[in-house]
Amino acid sequence: MEKYLIQGGNKLQGEVKITGAKNSVLPILAATVISGGKSIISNIPKLQDVSVMAEILKVIGSKIDRDGDTMTIDTGPIGSIHLPEELVREMRSSIVLMGALLARFGEVNVSFPGGCEIGPRPIDLHLKSLRQMGVEIEEAHGFIYCKAKELIGADIQLDYPSVGATENIMLAAVRAKGITVIRNSAREPEIMDLQDYLNKCGAKIKGAGTSIITIEGVEVLRGCNHKIIADRIVAGTLMAGAVMTKGKIILKDIVTEHLQSTIAKLRETGANVIVNGNSMMIIGPKNINSIEILQTLPFPGFPTDMQAQFMAMLSIADGTSIINETVFENRFKHAEELTRMGANIKTFGKVSVVKGVKKLTGARVYAKDLRGGAALVLAGLVAEGKTEVENIYHINRGYENLHETLRSLGAEISCI
Numbered sequence: 001m002e003k004y005l006i007q008g009g010n011k012l013q014g015e016v017k018i019t020g021a022k023n024s025v026l027p028i029l030a031a032t033v034i035s036g037g038k039s040i041i042s043n044i045p046k047l048q049d050v051s052v053m054a055e056i057l058k059v060i061g062s063k064i065d066r067d068g069d070t071m072t073i074d075t076g077p078i079g080s081i082h083l084p085e086e087l088v089r090e091m092r093s094s095i096v097l098m099g100a101l102l103a104r105f106g107e108v109n110v111s112f113p114g115g116c117e118i119g120p121r122p123i124d125l126h127l128k129s130l131r132q133m134g135v136e137i138e139e140a141h142g143f144i145y146c147k148a149k150e151l152i153g154a155d156i157q158l159d160y161p162s163v164g165a166t167e168n169i170m171l172a173a174v175r176a177k178g179i180t181v182i183r184n185s186a187r188e189p190e191i192m193d194l195q196d197y198l199n200k201c202g203a204k205i206k207g208a209g210t211s212i213i214t215i216e217g218v219e220v221l222r223g224c225n226h227k228i229i230a231d232r233i234v235a236g237t238l239m240a241g242a243v244m245t246k247g248k249i250i251l252k253d254i255v256t257e258h259l260q261s262t263i264a265k266l267r268e269t270g271a272n273v274i275v276n277g278n279s280m281m282i283i284g285p286k287n288i289n290s291i292e293i294l295q296t297l298p299f300p301g302f303p304t305d306m307q308a309q310f311m312a313m314l315s316i317a318d319g320t321s322i323i324n325e326t327v328f329e330n331r332f333k334h335a336e337e338l339t340r341m342g343a344n345i346k347t348f349g350k351v352s353v354v355k356g357v358k359k360l361t362g363a364r365v366y367a368k369d370l371r372g373g374a375a376l377v378l379a380g381l382v383a384e385g386k387t388e389v390e391n392i393y394h395i396n397r398g399y400e401n402l403h404e405t406l407r408s409l410g411a412e413i414s415c416i
């Protein structure tokens with residue numbers, strides 16, 4: 001199995017273009033199913049999750065050509081509503097194929113999805129909302145069979161602004177009869193990107209980016225051309241790396257508006273962040289200040305997908321930081337691995353206390369999930385000596401050749 005070997009000590013320096021967002025491209029690829037037409041999607045990152053989503057679409061009949069970062073997807077030939085269990089279980093985002101196939105065929109058979117193991121990840125809000133739209137759902141033997149004689153617009157109040165539930169409702173609602181309103185919807189930028197794609201296909205959606213989304217169902221959708229937004233989490237990960245290594249990097253092709261909570265917290269550490277249109281310079285401070293309280297929240301709050309990387313950064317800060325993970329039940333598996341590298345971290349349920357240490361030391365550590373894996377790589381960049389990060393297949397789910405990006409910025413890292 002592949003692993004990363006890192007020799008710590010080099011500063012990150014230089015310029016890097018940020019790739020397209022995993023959490024945007026996955027629901028948009030699922031959305032291509034609805035029209036049965038041809039869509040050309042660009043700025044697609046090379047990620048394991050993208051390959052899996054493309055494979056699922058192919059298994060049910062789509063034709064897909066990939067040329068560099070662009071995919072041409074023809075979903076006209078899809079002939080099955082049964083999604084392949086093995087592939088669906090490989091990632092979380094496969095669940096949004098439920099809304100997409102319901103919109104196209106009024107029927108879908110899907111197993112429970114996979115994704116990072118960061119605590120229980122129920123889909124009760126997805127199912128409750130789809131039921132409100134006239135979908136009959138049977139759960140048996142690990143599968144969910146959904147059928148709707150007719151999808152009907154509904155007024156849906158989400159108990160929590162779930163990203164996946166918001167996406168599933170949007171996808172089903174674009175072809176439902178009448179108007180669907182999602183209240184307390186997720187406001188993540190990836191929801192706005194999904195709205196943009198669907199509206200280019202002929203959907204009538206308003207409000208993405210706010211907590212009320214209104215969807216007027218239409219009879220027909222067509223394929224379209226769409227460019228995926230930049231990945232704010234990949235950008236944030238590199239920003240944390242620049243701060244930890246006392247480096248200086250420039251990120252290109254980003255949407256700085258999507259990064260405000262990360263920028264604010266990095267400034268608290270003493271980092272100098274200079275925003276210039278769709279690029280940004282980050283200069284690491286001499287000494288990293290601790291952060292009194294870092295609380296993860298739905299967007300526009302601080303993203304849970306940046307929590308692990310910030311824990312790695314705060315483990316070498318001056319002073320003690322408190323991290324409160326409010327989004328997922330069990331997203332601190334990286335704490336134990338960081339401790340092997342000399343970090344001083346105590347976790348109590350959803351709260352971690354991170355007491356900054358003078359230095360980390362290289363060790364053999366295991367990625368337990370995607371962002372936790374990225375955090376260990378960042379720790380390796382500053383640790384004294386060699387760090388081996390095992391199980392990097394987790395990292396490949398969400399970062400396109402992370403080692404090559406870091407090497408282009410001066411890090412000593414190789415994949416063996």
Ligand SMILES: CC(=O)N[C@H]1[C@@H](OP(=O)(O)OP(=O)(O)OC[C@H]2O[C@@H](n3ccc(=O)[nH]c3=O)[C@H](O)[C@@H]2O)O[C@H](CO)[C@@H](O)[C@@H]1O
Binds near residue numbers: 093162164328
């Ligand atoms: C592929 C993708 O886009 N993944 C992102 C998406 O995951 P995902 O869509 O799974 O995240 P959700 O926003 O749905 O989940 C947030 C919280 O709501 C709970 N919940 C969710 C649905 C439900 O029916 N019932 C329920 O209780 C979850 O267990 C979790 O505690 O948003 C998360 C929160 O920003 C990110 O960390 C993930 O990177």
Ligand SMILES: C=C(OP(=O)(O)O)C(=O)O
Binds near residue numbers: 023305371
């Ligand atoms: C948790 C994540 O991904 P997923 O929802 O796909 O498991 C993530 O991107 O950090």
